[in-house]
Amino acid sequence: MSETVEAIDRLCRAEWGRLLAVLIREFGDFDLAEEALQGAFASALASWGRGVPKNLRGWLYAAARHDAIDRLRRKARLASKEAELAALPAGHAPAADELYEETAVPDERLRLIFTCCHPALAAEAQVALTLRTLCGLATEEIARAFLVPVPTMAQRLVRAKTKIRNAGIPYVVPEEADLPERLSEVMAVLYLVFNEGHSASRGEALVRGDLCAEAIRLARLVRELLQEPVAELEGLLALMLLHDSRRKARVDAAGGMVLLADQDRSLWDGAEIEEGRDLLRAALRRGPPGPYALEAAIAAVHADAARATDTDWKQIAGLYDLLVATHPSPVVALNRAAAVSMAQGPAAALPLVDALEEQLAGYHLWHATRADLLRRLGRTNEAIAAYRRAHELAQNETERQFLERRLRELQR
Amino acid sequence: MQYLLLIYEGEKRFANLNKADLTAEMGEYRAFGKEFASAIQGGNALQPTSAATTVRVRDGKRLTTDGPFAETKEQLGGYYLVEAKDLDAAIAMAAQIPGARVGSVEVRPIQKFS
Numbered sequence: 176m177s178e179t180v181e182a183i184d185r186l187c188r189a190e191w192g193r194l195l196a197v198l199i200r201e202f203g204d205f206d207l208a209e210e211a212l213q214g215a216f217a218s219a220l221a222s223w224g225r226g227v228p229k230n231l232r233g234w235l236y237a238a239a240r241h242d243a244i245d246r247l248r249r250k251a252r253l254a255s256k257e258a259e260l261a262a263l264p265a266g267h268a269p270a271a272d273e274l275y276e277e278t279a280v281p282d283e284r285l286r287l288i289f290t291c292c293h294p295a296l297a298a299e300a301q302v303a304l305t306l307r308t309l310c311g312l313a314t315e316e317i318a319r320a321f322l323v324p325v326p327t328m329a330q331r332l333v334r335a336k337t338k339i340r341n342a343g344i345p346y347v348v349p350e351e352a353d354l355p356e357r358l359s360e361v362m363a364v365l366y367l368v369f370n371e372g373h374s375a376s377r378g379e380a381l382v383r384g385d386l387c388a389e390a391i392r393l394a395r396l397v398r399e400l401l402q403e404p405v406a407e408l409e410g411l412l413a414l415m416l417l418h419d420s421r422r423k424a425r426v427d428a429a430g431g432m433v434l435l436a437d438q439d440r441s442l443w444d445g446a447e448i449e450e451g452r453d454l455l456r457a458a459l460r461r462g463p464p465g466p467y468a469l470e471a472a473i474a475a476v477h478a479d480a481a482r483a484t485d486t487d488w489k490q491i492a493g494l495y496d497l498l499v500a501t502h503p504s505p506v507v508a509l510n511r512a513a514a515v516s517m518a519q520g521p522a523a524a525l526p527l528v529d530a531l532e533e534q535l536a537g538y539h540l541w542h543a544t545r546a547d548l549l550r551r552l553g554r555t556n557e558a559i560a561a562y563r564r565a566h567e568l569a570q571n572e573t574e575r576q577f578l579e580r581r582l583r584e585l586q587r
Numbered sequence: 588m589q590y591l592l593l594i595y596e597g598e599k600r601f602a603n604l605n606k607a608d609l610t611a612e613m614g615e616y617r618a619f620g621k622e623f624a625s626a627i628q629g630g631n632a633l634q635p636t637s638a639a640t641t642v643r644v645r646d647g648k649r650l651t652t653d654g655p656f657a658e659t660k661e662q663l664g665g666y667y668l669v670e671a672k673d674l675d676a677a678i679a680m681a682a683q684i685p686g687a688r689v690g691s692v693e694v695r696p697i698q699k700f701s
Contacts, residue, residue, distance in 0.1 A: 294651035295640040295674055334637060338653070341638040342696050345673035353675075356649070 179224055187216045190232050191311030194239060196283035199346060202243050205308070205336045211243035218242075236280045284309060285348050285400040288393070292361040293344050300335035301364045302371075307332055309396075310389045320386055321371065361397060362411050362467070365390045369415050373422075387419050406461035409454045410468030416451035417474035420444040431580075432573040436483040448478045466502040469494055488517035505534040513544055521548040539568035543578065550585060559585050589628070593663070598635045629668070632698040640674065640694045642681040649682045656693040664690070668697075 191212065198208035215238035219231075228234040251257075291304040303321075306312045312320075318328035338344065349357040372386025394412040401408070424438035433439075455475055458468045473494045480486040495511035508531055516524030525548045528541070535541035546561035559582060566578040604612065620627060636655040643650045664686060671677040674694070681692040 293674075295653055295678070297653040300653070338638055341634055342640060342694075343671075343674045343677075345675050347675075349675070 180220060183216075183219055183223055183227070186227075186231055187219065187235070188311050190235055192284055192287070192309040193280065193282060194232065194235055195308055195311075196287040197236065197280055198239055198243065199287065200283045201240070202247075203346070205339065207243055207246060208239075209308075211239045211246060214242035214246075215239035232280050282400065284396060286346050288361055288397060289348055289357055290339065290344060290346050292357075292364045293339075294357070294360050295342060295344055296335050296338060298364070298367065300331055300338075301360070302367050303328060303331050304335045305364055305393070306368065306386075306389065309393060312389070320383060358397075358401075358405060358408070362394075362408060365394050365397075366411060366415075366467075368393070369418075373418060384422065387415070387422065391415050391419060404457070404461070406458040407465040407467050409458035409461075410465055410471050413451040413454035413458060414467050414471035414474060416447045416454070417471055417478055420447035420451065420478065426573070430573070432577045434577075435477065438483075440481065440483075443478070451475065452478070464497075466498060469498045469501075473498075486517070488514055492518040505531050506538075506540075509535060509538075509541060509544055513547075516548055516551070521551040524548055525552070537568065539565045539570075539574070542568065546581070550581075555585055591666070602635065631668070632700075634696045634698050636695075638696050640678065642678050642687055642692045642694060643690075644682050644687045649678075651678055655695070656691050658691065661690050 194215075195208055195212055198211060199205055202208055202211075212235075215235050218238050219235060288305065288309055291308055292301045296304070299321075303317055306317050306320075307314065314329050314332060315325050318325040321328070323331075348354075368386050369390035372383045372388075372390065391412065394408065394415060398405075398408050398412060420443050421435075421438060423444070424440065424442040425433055427433050451471065452475055455468065455471045458464065458471070464472065473491050476487055476491050476494070492511065492514040495507065495514050498507050499511050509528065512524045512527035512531070515527060525545070528545050528548060531541060542561050542565035546558045546565055549555075549558035549561055562578055562582050562585070566575060566582065569575045569578060620630075639655040641652050641654060641656050643652075667680075667684070669677065669680055671680060674696075677694050681687060681694050684692050686692060
């Protein structure tokens with residue numbers, strides 16, 4: 176039985192976003208749609224033990240519609256609103272063991288993702304709402320993944336849904352003129368979800384790896400549903416796949432962080448790398464690369480090197496030059512300096528890093544990068560001081576352990 | 588002369604009023620409306636700031652953020668009451684207001700009482 180429960184749970188989870196999207200379209204109410212869909216899943220658990228319907232999506236949709244109408248009826252009856260009661264359509268509850276075959280359920284997930292990632296919602300609300308509605312993650316799971324208390328996450332979701340309703344955020348795919356801007360909001364949300372999963376073991380590793388998978392799944396979905404191909408979306412998907420391909424190699428058996436140079440490259444996921452490369456090529460053919468495609472190109476150069484020593488650092492430094500020129504930011508400039516240190520040596524990179532002090536003095540990776548250059552230049556005492564400062568500022572336990580290891584090595 | 592009378596208060600207080608106090612306060616507003624009916628050209632209750640969105644245009648690029656206008660360096664300079672089919676339409680209009688290029692336009696839905 177528990178196997179059936181698990182199987183049903185998996186099926187339901189896979190269908191959640193698609194069904195929710197169409198129910199919100201029909202009933203114009205996020206909460207009602209969510210409650211009704213949960214009701215449908217409960218009925219599925221109760222009745223599918225005797226046979227899973229052939230068209231399970233259709234079955235779930237019919238059951239959820241029925242549940243929603245039931246709820247509206249109860250509400251209207253409570254408020255004795257006879258007119259509203261009469262206006263409600265008849266709900267058809269699928270028979271418990273009916274092998275349900277109805278017309279296809281339309282796909283409204285593009286509307287849903289644009290509404291969840293609406294710029295009038297705060298970024299953290301966009302992320303939470305996207306994971307809850309499109310991916311079907313439970314509030315508890317999202318809270319755990321983002322290391323916030325469950326009530327805080329629950330309140331964040333309630334506020335977001337209230338704002339959608341009260342402020343009149345529409346449930347539509349934006350018009351063509353607004354599409355690029357709105358799509359960049361969606362991509363930013365997907366990248367946030369991915370990075371939250373990718374940034375080394377803060378919180379539970381399993382849940383966080385799932386975030387990467389969800390971000391990739393959503394990017395694939397948006398790409399499928401859009402009418403026209405979008406180069407930056409291909410670039411973003413390529414970037415996520417290329418970074419995700421290193422997941423198994425990034426942490427050692429003891430849970431410690433493994434730097435790119437020290438990773439066992441045989442652990443890299445070849446299929447993800449291949450797909451990432453194909454997408455990147457497609458993106459680059461469409462025109463001058465945007466920031467995601469450039470980052471993906473850098474990741475692809477790393478993927479090309481069978482051993483760390485084979486890495487084409489000149490090409491990577493050149494790609495960072497492009498990135499700094501088109502999308503300047505202190506962090507990008509820092510990464511460029513690190514690439515320059517590999518292409519031309521630490522002496523060439525140190526002045527580039529030092530020039531960023533004013534902007535990045537509070538950022539642990541600025542100190543860690545500087546420390547690494549000083550270490551390679553044999554300026555041990557200065558390196559130790561810089562590693563200490565990086566250690567003071569680092570929040571992430573895995574990174575702190577790495578810095579401690581470096582300090583021990585230098586003080587030997 | 589015409590004057591705009593702007594009502595500032597703690598929205599938490601209003602949200603937490605019990606039914607009796609709310610009815611009493613609404614009654615006072617109705618009485619005010621009646622007393623000054625000949626002077627009042629229009630007026631609305633606004634939805635709380637949690638429903639607000641702030642729109643700015645900088646370098647031709649529209650910046651939309653969640654929440655109310657929160658700068659202390661800028662002052663209220665005018666208002667439009669508009670009909671729009673949804674928030675996107677209201678934001679699009681807000682971005683066309685010249686003031687959006689140098690200041691901010693807060694888009695706040697009007698409260699409807701059923």
